[in-house]
Amino acid sequence: MSLFFALLGAAIAVAFAGIGSAKGVGVASESATGIVVDDPSKFGKLLVLQLLPGTQGLYGFIVAVMVLLNTGILGGKAPTDIMTGLLYLAACLPIAIGGLFSAMAQGRVCSSGVNIIAKKPSESSKAIVSASLVELYALLAFIVSFLMVINIK
Amino acid sequence: MAILRMKPFFLIDVLKNRKKILETLQKLECVQVEPITNLKKISPHQTISQIDSMIHDADKAVEIIEKYSTKKDSFLKSPNFKSAEKLNVDIAKSNELHKKVKSILSSMAEIEKIQSKINKLENESLLLYYYLSLDLPTDVQNTKYTNILIGNIPGFWSDESLLNKLGESVYFEIIDANKLQTSVFFIIPKNINDKVRKILLDIGFSQPPFSSTKKSPKEKSTANKEKIAQLNKEILEYENKIKSMQNEYQNIQDFSDCLRLRKEKYETLCKIGLTDNTFVLKGFVNPRFESKIIEKIENEIGAYIEISEPDENSPVDFSNNFFVAPVENITQTYSMPSYDDIDPNPIMSLFYYIFFGMMFSDAGYGLVLSIACGWLAFFKKFEKRKKDLFRMFFFCGLSTTFWGFMYGSFFGNAIDTVAKVFFNSDFSLAPLWINTVTEPLTLLIFSIVIGLIQIIIGLSIKFYTLVRRKKFMEAIATVLDWILILLGIGIFATGKTVNSDIISLVGLILSILGTSLVVLLGGYKNKGAMKIFGGIISLYDITSYISDALSYSRLMALGIATGVIANVVNILGSMAGNGILGFIVFVIISIVGHAMNFGINILGAYVHTNRLQYVEFFSKFYEGGGKKFIPFGMNTRYIKFLNKIK
Numbered sequence: 195m196s197l198f199f200a201l202l203g204a205a206i207a208v209a210f211a212g213i214g215s216a217k218g219v220g221v222a223s224e225s226a227t228g229i230v231v232d233d234p235s236k237f238g239k240l241l242v243l244q245l246l247p248g249t250q251g252l253y254g255f256i257v258a259v260m261v262l263l264n265t266g267i268l269g270g271k272a273p274t275d276i277m278t279g280l281l282y283l284a285a286c287l288p289i290a291i292g293g294l295f296s297a298m299a300q301g302r303v304c305s306s307g308v309n310i311i312a313k314k315p316s317e318s319s320k321a322i323v324s325a326s327l328v329e330l331y332a333l334l335a336f337i338v339s340f341l342m343v344i345n346i347k
Numbered sequence: 348m349a350i351l352r353m354k355p356f357f358l359i360d361v362l363k364n365r366k367k368i369l370e371t372l373q374k375l376e377c378v379q380v381e382p383i384t385n386l387k388k389i390s391p392h393q394t395i396s397q398i399d400s401m402i403h404d405a406d407k408a409v410e411i412i413e414k415y416s417t418k419k420d421s422f423l424k425s426p427n428f429k430s431a432e433k434l435n436v437d438i439a440k441s442n443e444l445h446k447k448v449k450s451i452l453s454s455m456a457e458i459e460k461i462q463s464k465i466n467k468l469e470n471e472s473l474l475l476y477y478y479l480s481l482d483l484p485t486d487v488q489n490t491k492y493t494n495i496l497i498g499n500i501p502g503f504w505s506d507e508s509l510l511n512k513l514g515e516s517v518y519f520e521i522i523d524a525n526k527l528q529t530s531v532f533f534i535i536p537k538n539i540n541d542k543v544r545k546i547l548l549d550i551g552f553s554q555p556p557f558s559s560t561k562k563s564p565k566e567k568s569t570a571n572k573e574k575i576a577q578l579n580k581e582i583l584e585y586e587n588k589i590k591s592m593q594n595e596y597q598n599i600q601d602f603s604d605c606l607r608l609r610k611e612k613y614e615t616l617c618k619i620g621l622t623d624n625t626f627v628l629k630g631f632v633n634p635r636f637e638s639k640i641i642e643k644i645e646n647e648i649g650a651y652i653e654i655s656e657p658d659e660n661s662p663v664d665f666s667n668n669f670f671v672a673p674v675e676n677i678t679q680t681y682s683m684p685s686y687d688d689i690d691p692n693p694i695m696s697l698f699y700y701i702f703f704g705m706m707f708s709d710a711g712y713g714l715v716l717s718i719a720c721g722w723l724a725f726f727k728k729f730e731k732r733k734k735d736l737f738r739m740f741f742f743c744g745l746s747t748t749f750w751g752f753m754y755g756s757f758f759g760n761a762i763d764t765v766a767k768v769f770f771n772s773d774f775s776l777a778p779l780w781i782n783t784v785t786e787p788l789t790l791l792i793f794s795i796v797i798g799l800i801q802i803i804i805g806l807s808i809k810f811y812t813l814v815r816r817k818k819f820m821e822a823i824a825t826v827l828d829w830i831l832i833l834l835g836i837g838i839f840a841t842g843k844t845v846n847s848d849i850i851s852l853v854g855l856i857l858s859i860l861g862t863s864l865v866v867l868l869g870g871y872k873n874k875g876a877m878k879i880f881g882g883i884i885s886l887y888d889i890t891s892y893i894s895d896a897l898s899y900s901r902l903m904a905l906g907i908a909t910g911v912i913a914n915v916v917n918i919l920g921s922m923a924g925n926g927i928l929g930f931i932v933f934v935i936i937s938i939v940g941h942a943m944n945f946g947i948n949i950l951g952a953y954v955h956t957n958r959l960q961y962v963e964f965f966s967k968f969y970e971g972g973g974k975k976f977i978p979f980g981m982n983t984r985y986i987k988f989l990n991k992i993k
Contacts, residue, residue, distance in 0.1 A: 242950075249947055256915045263918065326954035330901060333951070337904050340911055341787060 199279030200265045203286030204258035211254025211293030218247025218301025225308040247300040250293035253336035285342035292335025300328040349690040352657035353631035360650035376980030377636035386620025405603035408451040416593040444602040454585045477523045478564040486559035496533040504529040600985035659686040662976040671696040673739030682971025703743040706905035706952035710751025711758035717744025753780040759913025768921040798899025805967030824868035831861030916940030
């Protein structure tokens with residue numbers, strides 16, 4: 195039962211952050227495709243914007259791997275009492291929820307940033323900067339999740 | 348002072364010297380020319396737009412050659428460097444080049460025309476596909492007693508279903524049937540034509556989507572294929588024609604840049620004022636070139652020139668040493684300094700490199716970054732802007748390496764992992780200072796302390812500027828008191844950590860002193876009883892200082908993130924064990940994973956370093972809003988001039 199909660203945590207970390215990233219990358223890529231149709235040479239610049247909302251999924255994945263490494267699936271010892279399992283579940287929440295919403299918000303920023311690249315390619319770095327500002331909150335969620343996971347005894 | 352304030356000047360000479368003077372000024376690149384409003388002016392706008400369209404053509408030709416040949420300049424390739432004298436395309440040659448450019452453009456236009464023809468034919472063949480088994484010409488005529496009809500009906504129809512619908516007296520042949528549409532050939536007796544037509548209309552019959560010809564669909568399709576092959580050959584011919592021009596690639600670039608120089612000259616010419624026999628030119632001159640310009644213009648050509656001291660309208664530029672100069676671009680993106688701002692770059696550069704290093708925080712990544720950018724910055728030739736960029740990342744890389752070793756991160760824990768998995772030893776790269784994962788709190792405190800230091804420095808600069816402007820009251824009431832408070836808090840915290848009561852007491856006294864100053868003086872602008880009230884209200888500013896200080900916690904967050912993600916990459920890589928296969932898996936996962944981590948984190952470090960400078964640091968003292976000095980000079984696209992290399 196304890197392992198179940200730990201795995202549930204890993205599952206929601208990777209799934210929710212992944213959903214957010216998938217949505218974010220999806221929205222950004224949809225807008226980007228519209229530009230690439232007219233000007234394929236902008237693909238490189240657009241790619242950065244398309245990929246930025248993808249990092250949340252990566253953070254979720256890392257937290258999940260850390261949980262698996264600590265709970266006997268990929269190494270370490272399986273937890274015995276139910277409390278430890280619940281602790282792992284709690285530790286996964288920040289990146290699951292934070293990742294989900296920040297990736298979606300970032301997707302929207304990237305999607306509108308695509309306009310900058312379409313109209314003023316020389317100012318493209320400003321679109322990337324705006325998108326990275328959202329990134330911080332995913333990063334904070336990730337750090338908290340990570341610190342929680344590795345410090346569960 | 349590291350801000351260059353340009354000196355206003357004006358220049359008068361006889362008309363016939365104007366070309367010579369403009370050319371000299373263009374080569375010197377040290378004056379910004381301002382339009383003169385109250386005198387007659389030359390208006391060669393026609394020429395400028397002509398040159399513009401020629402530049403446009405030449406650039407397009409360059410692009411076309413790049414498309415059809417292997418020539419292409421990448422971002423990292425050193426541009427062509429020439430001395431200014433060498434770039435001179437004379438008029439005869441320029442006409443010839445213009446013709447070549449035109450011929451390239453017309454070849455390209457032909458290719459596009461043919462391409463659209465091909466597209467049309469291909470489209471037609473695609474539509475003919477569903478009629479291929481019809482062995483009659485598509486314009487087959489009606490006979491005396493029957494109408495002949497070819498077309499398609501949406502959806503799938505079989506012989507039976509169509510027979511049921513139309514009755515026995517109509518002859519039809521299904522040419523092709525699929526889920527989406529059925530192509531049919533009908534022979535309809537004239538007496539029931541109207542009735543059958545109505546039924547067909549009801550089930551959505553439509554004429555074939557291509558023009559009818561004397562050929563059968565199959566013949567037509569083959570003919571199209573032949574035509575396309577023919578057209579492709581034509582395209583190839585034009586492509587070869589373009590490729591044969593690729594020797595001119597360099598010349599066309601020169602041509603385009605030469606036109607650019609001419610355009611800039613004409614644009615400046617439009618700004619000078621004319622009288623009957625003389626002309627007047629005014630603007631701003633870079634003080635570094637003051638003596639040079641007097642020597643060249645006044646002594647050699649003999650014009651009258653008067654230079655005065657810089658004023659509030661002077662455009663500005665930065666001038667710093669090689670360590671500080673790279674971050675000028677960062678400041679410039681924020682704003683150019685106002686007339687009496689202090690150059691923020693020297694202090695900013697130091698914090699910039701430190702913050703970047705703390706956030707990127709991996710010795711391995713730092714080495715990669717500084718070696719790559721160091722090579723580009725010191726062993727390759729680039730124009731100043733790119734060179735500064737590479738140099739900035741070189742210093743950032745060095746700082747990253749330093750912090751990486753402080754945190755004990757070299758491609759994450761790659762050394763430990765390799766030692767453990769492949770050599771079975773427990774060798775480990777110990778952090779020189781702290782382990783970020785086990786002691787994040789120490790790092791958090793350190794981040795905020797370093798942030799407080801930056802904020803206090805920012806406030807001190809503000810204090811200095813206010814005192815210099817003799818606004819003593821404002822300096823004490825809005826700046827000095829906060830410096831005391833923040834300093835006090837810092838000292839108090841230090842005292843608590845080292846358990847020294849005396850230090851804590853000093854800190855406490857300083858902050859109380861600061862706080863009372865805020866309460867007493869905060870409302871210095873208000874009158875009467877509002878003075879004290881205003882003071883109490885301005886105490887609320889503490890929230891903004893707290894949020895500023897906490898903002899520096901991103902130094903910790905990004906610093907931990909790099910190492911953590913790198914560690915996970917290493918863990919994933921080492922899962923396949925220690926055999927040959929394990930090693931291959933490790934190498935592949937490491938390369939992909941670390942490259943990705945490198946990309947994400949360098950972006951994060953760059954953005955958040957900028958943000959800390961802009962929002963937390965600059966907002967404390969930097970006014971900005973100045974105009975950048977844009978000298979009349981030789982701004983080219985393809986060729987860079989030797990004298991501009993730094």
